[in-house]
Amino acid sequence: MNNTELGLIPYEQGVYALESGYGRPHLAAIHLIVDEGRVAVVDTANNASLPRVQSALAALGLTAACVDYVVLTHIHLDHAGGAGAYMQAFDNARLVVHPRGARHMAEPSKLWAGVVAVYGESRARDFYGELIPVPAERIIEAGHGTCLQLGNREMLCLDLPGHAKHHLGLVDRKGGGIFTGDTFGLSYRELDLQVGDELKQFVFPTTTPVQFDPAAMHASIDLLLSFDLPYMFLTHFSRVHDVKRLGADLHRLLDAHVALVEAVEGSGQVRQEQLVAGLNELLLAEAKRYCWTVPEAQLLEIFALDIELNAQGLAFWLDNR
Numbered sequence: 001m002n003n004t005e006l007g008l009i010p011y012e013q014g015v016y017a018l019e020s021g022y023g024r025p026h027l028a029a030i031h032l033i034v035d036e037g038r039v040a041v042v043d044t045a046n047n048a049s050l051p052r053v054q055s056a057l058a059a060l061g062l063t064a065a066c067v068d069y070v071v072l073t074h075i076h077l078d079h080a081g082g083a084g085a086y087m088q089a090f091d092n093a094r095l096v097v098h099p100r101g102a103r104h105m106a107e108p109s110k111l112w113a114g115v116v117a118v119y120g121e122s123r124a125r126d127f128y129g130e131l132i133p134v135p136a137e138r139i140i141e142a143g144h145g146t147c148l149q150l151g152n153r154e155m156l157c158l159d160l161p162g163h164a165k166h167h168l169g170l171v172d173r174k175g176g177g178i179f180t181g182d183t184f185g186l187s188y189r190e191l192d193l194q195v196g197d198e199l200k201q202f203v204f205p206t207t208t209p210v211q212f213d214p215a216a217m218h219a220s221i222d223l224l225l226s227f228d229l230p231y232m233f234l235t236h237f238s239r240v241h242d243v244k245r246l247g248a249d250l251h252r253l254l255d256a257h258v259a260l261v262e263a264v265e266g267s268g269q270v271r272q273e274q275l276v277a278g279l280n281e282l283l284l285a286e287a288k289r290y291c292w293t294v295p296e297a298q299l300l301e302i303f304a305l306d307i308e309l310n311a312q313g314l315a316f317w318l319d320n321r
Contacts, residue, residue: 008056009238015175017238018056020045022127026189028078029238031179032056033172035151040069041090042170042179043235044082047129050089067093068150069140073181074167075101076208077115077128079235084108084132095134096148098159099141101166106136118209118312142168160224162217163206169224177231177239182206183220184243185250186236188302190294202290203246204283205254206236206306207313214258214317221250256282261314275311283307 003010007019014034022028022045030053031042039062041053057063067090072080075097083105087095097105104111108131115124140146144159148170158169160183170179178184185203193200205217224232225247231239232246240246260278264271283303284296292299300307 003059006056006059007052008059011175011239013175015172015177015233016056016060017233018052020049021052022046022049022078026237029233029235031233031238032060033150033153033155033175034060034062035153035174037062037066038151039067040071040148040150040155041067041086041093042071042233043073043079043181044070044086045078046081046127047085047132049082050085053086054089064090065092069094069096069148071096071142071148071168071170071179072098072101072105073169073179073183073235074098074164075104075111076164076182077111077124077131079181080105081128081131084134087134087138088132094138094140096140096142096146096157096168098166098168099143102136102139102141104166105134105139108133114210118309158223160220161211162213162215162220163208164211165213166211167220169220171227171229173229175231175233177229177233178224178227179233180224181235182208183217184224184232184234184240184246185253186306187234187240187246189237190298190302191292193291193293199241200290201240201242201246202286202292203240203250203253204286204303204306205250205257206310207254207257207317208309209313209316212313212317214254217254218251221247221254253282253286257310257314261318271315272311275314276307279307279310 009017016032018030020028033040142157146157148155153174156171160167160169163182191202
C-alpha cells in the first residue's frame with residue numbers, strides 16, 4: 001500500500017500527517033514525528049484510528065516499540081479519544097498531556113460525561129467508542145517549557161489556553177513548525193486556492209465549549225507567531241504556511257466572533273439559532289473576501305458542526321465571563 005492509499009502525507013525532516021479516518025476525509029490529522037528511528041505521535045482521534053497509525057508505522061519500516069511518546073494537544077475527544085487504545089498498543093510510549101488534562105486521561109469518567117453533554121450518548125459512542133484509562137505512571141504532565149527528547153531532536157511544550165485551559169502546543173524547530181491542535185484554528189484543504197505558483201490557505205477560529213477565552217486565545221496566537229517558524233501543523237487539517245497572514249486573519253475573525261455574541265439578544269435555543277446564522281454569514285463573508293471557489297451549500301455543510309460548536313462556545317463564554 002502506498003502513501004496515498006494509507007492517507008500518509010510526508011513533509012520534510014521526518015514529519016508526516018496521517019488521515020485519521022475520523023468523520024469525513026481531511027477533517028482530523030494525526031501527525032507522526034520520526035527521528036533516528038524514534039517516533040512521537042501527535043493526537044489520536046478515536047479508537048478506530050489506531051490501525052491506520054500501525055499501518056503507517058509499518059510502511060515507514062517502524063514498529064510499535066519505536067513509539068516513545070503519544071502527545072495530546074488537548075483532551076477533546078477528536079484529539080484524545082484514542083489515547084488509551086494507543087497506549088495499550090505502544091508499550092514503550094509515555095502519554096504527554098497538559099497538567100490540567102492528565103487526571104482525565106487516568107480516569108476519564110468526567111471527560112466522558114462532558115462529551116455526552118455536548119453530543120448525546122448515542123452520538124458520542126458512535127464517534128469515539130469506549131474511553132480506556134491510561135495508567136498514571138505512564139503519563140508525563142507537560143507544563144509550559146517542558147522539553148521532550150526524540151532521537152536527536154528536542155521539542156518544546158507550550159501552554160496555549162484560549163480554546164481550552166488544557167491545551168498544549170509542541171514546537172519542533174527541526175521540522176520548521178509548531179503542532180497547534182486547535183489554537184491556530186481550522187484550515188480545511190477544500191478551501192485552498194492555487195494562485196499562479198502560490199498555494200493560498202485559509203483559517204477559521206474554533207471556539208468550542210466549554211473553556212473558550214478570547215483574550216487567552218489572542219495571546220496564544222501571538223505566542224505561536226513569536227517563534228517565527230514557517231509552518232503550523234493543525235489537527236484540522238495539517239500543515240499551513242504564510243502563518244503571519246493566517247495569524248492576522250485569526251485575530252480579526254476572533255474579534256468578529258466576540259462582537260457577534262455580544263450583539264445577539266435572547267437566550268437558549270433562540271440565541272443558539274441566531275449565533276449559528278450569524279456565524280454562517282461570517283463564514284460566507286470570508287469566502288467572498290478571499291474568492292473561495294467552494295459552492296456555498298458545500299461550504300456550509302463542511303463547517304456545519306464547527307459552526308454549531310462555535311456558537312455553543314460563544315454562548316457559554318458570554319454567560320460565564
